[in-house]
Amino acid sequence: MAPHPNKRQNSLPSSFISIQDLLNHKRGVGNLVNVIGIVRDFKPPVATRGSDWKCEISLYDRYTEDGSLDSLTLNVFRPANEMPNPGLGDVIVLFQAKDIKAKSITVNEKFKELKDIRVDTFVDVIVQLVRQPYDTGDRITLWISDFTENDSFFHFAWKGPVLADKPADPYGHESVMPYGAGSGGEWKGPFGKRSMQVTCFDPHTAFIREQGLSFGSWVMLRNLQIKYGRNGANLEGFLREDRGSSGLKINITQMDTTDTESPDPRLKEAVRLKCEYENKIISTFEEILNPIYLKTKVNGQQAELQLPFVNLNYRADVRVVNFMPPDLRDFAQPKKISEFDMLSDQEESDANSDEDRESIADRAAVRQWEWRFFLELEDANAPKDHRGKKKTIWVAVNNSSAQCLLDLDASDLHEDQENLDTLRHRLFFLWGELEEKKSIGEENKRRAAQVALANRDSNRPPLHSSDDESIAPQKQDMELRSSQISNRPFSCCIRQYGVKVPEQDPAKADAGEGKRWQRMFGLFGTRITST
Incomplete structure (x- = not known):
């Protein structure tokens, strides 16, 4: 069988250069080059001091996608009505583009997994909305996760469903837990220190509403401010208007999880981590056997009633x-x-x-x-x-x-x-061998019962004392559960x-x-x- 061809052997058209070669300065700075790339990141247009607007497009190709997050940044200067609006994963072909300064960018130096974010920083993240956005009009609260763990996040422990006869503050501002039974219902995961609260302000709130972002949506959040929340113990994110630009800048991009041909490698890694997390959700018997309580009111007083069972x-x-x-x-x-x-x-x-x-x-x-x-x-x-x-x-x-x-x-x-x-x-x-061992135990108990009956009928003392390990049924049951069962x-x-x-x-x-x-x-x- 012929070996599977390495995709790096599939050469580009003779007049084109790979992004990796361009980043490695195999063409001199200032030359005109032809490049084919896939959109990895897009920063919407902003006004310049002149009449043109400027946008940035980050590109990668098959030669940079494996084991590297290097990309090429394309700066586009055009009038506002002529600006491109590419989507993530779109293919762009550039003819006679001028290489002003080719540089290697690790996708964006601000990109972080949630496990690596720290207080008083601005970061870019790719995350999933793990509960329905909570809209209060002037702001929208999101709960996000990329399924990595951060010690500065709130710890969501599985304690069974939270049942109540009265809706509570949906994000826990009035309770010990940062979630409740309001619009989002009880917390359904991910459990552990894997989720962070993000508060979004205009113009991002309008984008969330217009795009219909909801529970399960994957998004990229740019320039996300990281601070401690009101409890002073857990990190939270804040997405505000980008004050560094002269125009409005939307720092939320919805990610396409249906693209299997050229998925964003950062999104692919987050989805892989989610799959890995979901395959590890195992309940202990201690959790299963713990009683469940219903929070309610009795004679006007808060009370917790133990439920006989839950489905x-x-x-x-x-x-x-x-x-x-x-x-x-x-x-x-x-x-x-x-x-x-x-x-x-x-x-x-x-x-x-x-x-x-x-x-x-x-x-x-x-x-x-x-x-x-x-x-x-x-x-x-x-x-x-x-x-x-x-x-x-x-x-x-x-x-x-x-x-x-x-x-x-x-x-x-x-x-x-x-x-x-x-x-x-x-x-x-x-x-x-459980059946065999159980059969032996059952036979020993049967014989013990026969011996006891015979002793009673003959008015003789038992052949063994009552605590004899070879005959006591209770001991047989203990042996059945021992490490001897293989x-x-x-x-x-x-x-x-x-x-x-x-x-x-x-x-x-x-x-x-x-x-x-x-x-x-x-x-x-x-x-x-x-x-």
Whole structure:
């Protein structure tokens, strides 16, 4: 196979010079040159002392785009009505342009990633709007991020959704957190010290409105002033009228993320960092298990009420340390046929219900089977506590979630040996030798129960003391969760939801008479890929 041609071997027309050669002074200053370049930056026209206006266009080409941010600055002097208005990524061909002074510009010496900005500086940044702009008429507040971290930014920690019955100041001027439940709603990320508040004044506010910039827009902000905000602890940005020019200058440019042919390398890097960040959003079990509180008023007084559950989805790194039922043949259960099955929006239940099950005696008459089992998951990333254990969560696996996980339809596993073998094989990739170790533990407990029964019937003392490690069921469960289980951690999706359960105490019956809500967790959107 012929080697892939290096794009640097694709030569320019004979009368043209590359931007890199021009920057390296391979043509003398003052010569007329022909150049082809892609627009990397454009500074809008400003009036000069004469009759002409001036704009600046920064160009790059295929010879400067790899491993370098060098560009060529083109100064254009023309009447205002003849000024070009190129967009980022446009191709410009210059004939007989005069090289007054070719110089290497690192895209713009003021360009910074947010991680590198410092107080009392003016910078250029490429960022994404990470919440809806907040317009107060005379100014617009933005929250921006390029997904790098700066120690001088506010730390947004994930603590579950912020719920309130009254809208608060949307940018936290009246609260501890610099965000609230106003126009932007609760903070949805990025979390950590990755976001900065920017206050924009005229003429930039008019541009934001006219262009319809909104949550998710990528923009370049030029000449952004960096100062400490009103709390004196966190950096903020201010985009004011450019006082150094004799005319109005718009220092906001909307970036084009659909350009895959010649994307701005700085924008490309920011998008890459966003992708990397989103792939790392992992919840710990401590975060998942933390209670959620509703901020409200009771008798005119501010109060926080603990919610029994919230409908939330999480991503976590876990290991399987236990499962139920203990017999894999019972992972599939008879499904009761109902007229409501024809409704596509009829949701499955993750909770066991005797009413929904057919009698075991009626197995031969059952026409449909469904998956229904539980997995105990251990947080793979959390440290062990003082007892040497990690937090665990029991998750329900309903029929659709199990079909996704196993790529297998349920059947009567007491009769279908082939399906049972396939199930056991696929679950081995999920939990290693867990089934074997659990079977040994269950057998030891069964034998212990038989010995205890025999001793009781014969009126003899037990053969072992009650704290004998070889027989105590509690110790067997502890061994099941020990490091002896050699399965690997994996990423999965977990959802939190609630089910109604019987409750005799009226004070606890928060789901109606004789019922209360119980928080549950379920596995979803996870598949075993090894075969």
